[in-house]
Amino acid sequence: MDLIRKSNLLVCLSLVCLSTCFLACTSGKKTYVIGVSQCSEDSWRMKLNDELRDATYLHDNVELHVVSADDNDKHQIRQINAFMKEDVDLLIVSPNQMNTVTPAIDRAYDSGIPVVLFDRKTDSGKYTAFVGADNEKIGRTIGEYIATRLGGKGTVVEIRGLEGSSPAIERHKGFVSAIRKYPGIRLLASESGTWLQQSGDSVAAKMFARGIVPDYVFGQNDRMAHGAWLAARRCGLEGRIRFVGIDALPGEGGGIELVRDGVLDASYIYPTRGDIVMQQALSILEGRPYERDLYMKAALVTKDNAETMLMQAEEMSHISDQLEKLHRRVDFFFTQYSHQKVYFLLCAIILLLVIVAFAAFNRMVMVRRRMERETAEAKMAFFTDMSHDLRTPLTLIADPVERILDDENLTGRQRHMLGIVRRNAALLLKLVGEILDLRKIQGGKMDLTVTEFNLADAVRLWVDDFKPLAASYEVTIVQKADGDLTVKADYYKVERICYNLISNSLKYNRKGGTVTVEAVRRGGSVEITVADTGVGIPKDVVSRVFDKFYRVRGGGSGTGVGLAVVKAFAELHGGRVSVKSVEGEGSEFKVELPQKVENAILSTPDTLSKHPEGREPDMQKQRKAWIEDVDDDIDGNRQGMSSSLTSGGLGYVAEPDGTSASRPLALVVDDNADVREYVAHLLGGEYDVRQAADGKEGLGMALKTVPDLIVCDVKMPVMDGLEMCRRVKAETATSHVPVILLTSNAQENQRAEGYDSGADAYITKPFSSKVLLSRVRNLLENRKRLKYVYASGADDEARDEADPDSRFMADFGRVVRERMSDSSLSVETISSVLGLSRVQMYRKVKQLTGQSPVEIIRVTRLKKAERLLKTTQMTVSEISYDVGFSSPSYFSKCFKDYFGVQPGEMRETY
The missing domain is CATH 1.10.10.60 (Homeodomain-like)
Incomplete structure (x- = not known):
């Protein structure tokens, strides 16, 4: 916990340093947020937006937000309100219409936000500054130009901009005032458009349709004038009418190009000058003097100066592009510089964090290793003490059992039960011996009794011990060894190594599989290899199989001590052990031992000379117990070993599945063969009993036979008892079958988990046979009481849908x-119809109602x-x-x- 607190403090300090660095990198100048609300989005306004952005290059403390209302008054009002909520420092607005947008602009002005109007005005005086051209003067200039071109006599049509917008009103006013001076000039019509080309086309087409064919068409911007020209061309009036517009934008499709190409007779430059707008805004924000109404100069574009104007515009555009590229490069360099500073600081902080983290991790690993070592030592000490305490009672159990088994008056059932006791007592004695051996090795108190013997002969002898057992389980065991493999080693410990490895290979092999035991010389060493074609070991745990008390999940019975003993004995000889395994294909264990153990006293025990097989009398007993233990483990680990225990010769009436009609059917599921057989014997007097070695096999048998009762272990390979119980209760065919869970898990939360899975009873091991039989009878009696309910109401539609x-x-x-x-x-x-087999249906209905x-x-x-x-x-x-x-x-x-x-x-x- 101290390490964690120190690490958290370091992280906090690092974040503070990082924040300080970022603040230091930030400029001390105030950043201004300027909101720009355009009334529409066209080429003229796009040029203005670009100029506004270009103007910010010289002012790195300006943040520009540009939006367009798309010729929609309500949309522009919402945008202005949004800018007010954002609390912008200044608002630049081009009003779509004078009357409708004015209240929103007035509210912004009244709230203390400076307002700069550009291009267009409102009908209110509530604005900070105005930047734009003199639209009334522009209108007069166009009127003078047309009157001059017509020689004071002719007809004119005007297409105005958006109704209610200030440029449309002012340009019309100036234009009318100019032509009024020439009595010979008649204004045939003046109609509103929307500043768009389509509106100019539409308005002109309607005029031409009414027979109005003027000498000149004045469109209040180039786009409407161009639209009118398109309408005239469609109506066959091309060449008869001349067109004049306003804006004179450079670039492709702009007004200057239209004048040069003869589409328009003339246009008037309507300046954008975003740089002046930005300069005016900053003068307001920074408190410098400024002109409230700033009118920009303009000029007329005709065929005579259009080419020159285009050349100038292209040159300006080129210069602007160069400036844009230069600005981007400068931005890039500044950004790179800023990033490098931040990266440098981050790297320094990260390096510091890595150093501290490495130190903390190193200390944590050391502490963890010490704790693991202490835990392992405590665990080993506990098991050693327990083993010492167990040896005496186990001896007092094993020997009396041996004596009782010699009694010829025992019944077959009694002899069988005592056989189970003897095998499990021998298993416990073997486990106690292995734990004590591990403790001795760990404490450096295990000595080697070195003898000289032929390893090839010994391996053949050890393999022969397992051949009958292997044959009974249809596993082929093969021995390969050189003729002369004389070694100097501890005979007993090498035998224990081989017995452990061969027994493991048999336990986890398949029917028809093979176990190969090979002993060969490799230079100054000998190698003992035990390979099988069994289930294999999962890749993620293969490196841990030699750890003390480690058991592969789903690996069946076992204590996790045997392979630890193999490794300990091999290392005691100065050798090593390794394993290769492919899950589903098999495993290969290899033990490498020196041919001659160094620094050991060569001894010649009398036992080796007295016994041809080189084994002490106690070793012979252990050998017998070992083989029986392996036999029991193989039986527990194999699937498909189920048997039906019935009382022979009583002539019961057969049901559709072949079971007895007068005796209930019980299913016992446990991966331990002795426990399984013991429970089967307990139930065999009153019930027909079926057996299964794991949950998956038990579930399949339950669905097939629909038993009256299931007794099931919890911890099993392939599928555990809890999962099997859940699936039994979820299946229609078996949902009614009572399930008793047998387990060594005695804690309350484990019992609750068992009942949550649907179990009807939960009995902990070691259990009393009387309690088990009583609980079985009680559950079946309760089921019989329910039969009357189901039988009496078999044709009743009213049922509990929850059951x-x-x-x-x-x-x-x-x-x-x-x-x-x-x-x-x-x-x-x-x-x-109900989705069951005939057998499932028959047994379920019979068990629920007592009737077929x-x-x-x-x-x-x-x-x-x-x-x-x-x-x-x-x-x-x-x-x-x-x-x-x-x-x-x-x-x-x-x-x-x-x-x-x-x-x-x-x-x-x-």
Whole structure:
């Protein structure tokens, strides 16, 4: 916890330093936020926006937000309101219309936000400054130009801009005032457009359609003038009418190009000058003097100066592009410089963090290793103390059992139960011995009793010990060893190494598999290799199989001590052990030992000379117990070893699945063969018993046979007991079957988990056989009491929908009622509709009601017939066919057997 607190403090200090660095990199100048609301988005305004952005290059403390209203008053009002909420420092607005947008601009001005109007004005005086051209003067200039070109005589048409916009009003006013001086000039029409080319086209086309064909068309901007020219060309008036516009933008499709190409007779430069607008805004923000109404100069463009104007515009555009590129490069260099400063600081901080983290991690690893070492030592000390304490009671159990087994008066059942006790006592003694050996090695107190022997002969002898066991499980065991492999080593410990490896290979092999044991010389060493074709070891845990007390998940029974002993004994000889494994294909364990153990005293124990096989009497007993233990483990780890225990020769009536009709069927599921067989023997006196070695096999057997009861272990390979219980309760065929969980997990949360999975009872190990049998009888008696409920209401539609068994019986009754009139209705038909096999259907209905499905169908038909006799005028024959009987005579017989009277007699009674 101290390390964590120190690390958190360091991170906080680093963040403070980083924040300080960022603040230091920030300029001390105030940043101004300027909002720009354009009334529309066209080439003239796009040019103005570009100029505004270019102007910010010289002012790095300006943040520009540009939006367009797209000729929509409501949209522009919302934009101005949004800028007010953002609390911008200054607002630049080009009003779409004078009257409608004015209130929003006035509110912004009244709130203290400086307002700069450009291009267009409002009908209010509430603005800080105005920047634009003198539109009235422009209108007069165009009027003078047209009058001069017409020689004071002719006709003119005007296409105005958006109705209510200040440029449209002012240009019209100036234009009319100019032509009014020339009595010979007549204004045939003056109609509004929308500043767009389409509006100029539309307005002109309508005029031409009415027969208005003027000498000149004045469009208040170049786009509307161009649209009018297009309309004239469509109407065949090209060449007869001349067109004049305003804006004179450079570039492709701009007004200057239209004048040069003869589309327009003239245009008037309407300056954008975004730089002047930005300069005016900054003068206001920074408190410098400024001119409230700033009118920009303009000029007329005709055919004579259009080419020159275009050349100048192209040159200006080129210079602007160069400036843009230069600015981008400068920005790039400044950004790079800023980033490099930040990166440098970050690298310094990260380096510091890495150094501290490495130191903390290194210390944490050391602490963890020390804790693991201390935990392992504490665990080993605990097991050692327990092992010492267990040896005496185990000895007092094992020897009396051996003596009792010598009694010839034992029954077969008693001998079998005592055999289980003997095998498990021997298993515990072997485990105790291995734990004590590990403790000795760990404490440096294990000595080597070195003898000289032929390893090839010893390997053949050890393999021969396992051949009968391997043959019984249909596993081939092969031995390969050189003829002369003389070694100087501890015979007993090398034997323990081989026994452990061979037994493991047999435990986790398959039927028809192979175990190969090979001993060869490699230079000054010998190698013992044990390979199998079994299930293999998962890749992610293969490196941990030699750890003390480590068990592969789903690997069946075992303590996790055997392979740890193999590694310890190999290293005690100065050798090493390794493993290669492919999951699903098999494993190969290789032990490399020196041919001669150095720094060891060579001894020649009398035991080796007295016993041809080189084994002490105690070793012979251990060998026998070891082989029995391996036999038991293989039986526990293999699948498909189920057997049915029945009381022979009693002649029970067979049910559809071949089980006894008079005895309940119990399924025992446990991966430990002794426990499984012990429980089966306990139940065998009153029940037919089936066995399964794991949850997956048990679930398959439960679905196939539908037992009356399941006794299941919790911890099992492949599928554990909790998952099996959940699946049993989820299946329609087996949801009613009581499940008893047997487990060594005795904690409350573990018991709760068992009941949550659907278990009907939870019994902890070691358990009392009396308690188990009593609980089994109690569950089956409770199930019998429910039979009356289900049987008496088999044809009743009212069921508890929350209970799966009630739902099942309701569905069963519904199918019977719906198909009652069909005389061919059978159990197979109903089971098909309900999604069960005939056996599952038969056993479930029998267990729930105590009656067979055929009996329930017949009783349901007879009860329906009784109601029809009492409530209708149908004849007996009609009723018999209506309820599904194939003949009236058989119906009458069944009716008499069930109700005690003939159908006709019952009708006469009512």
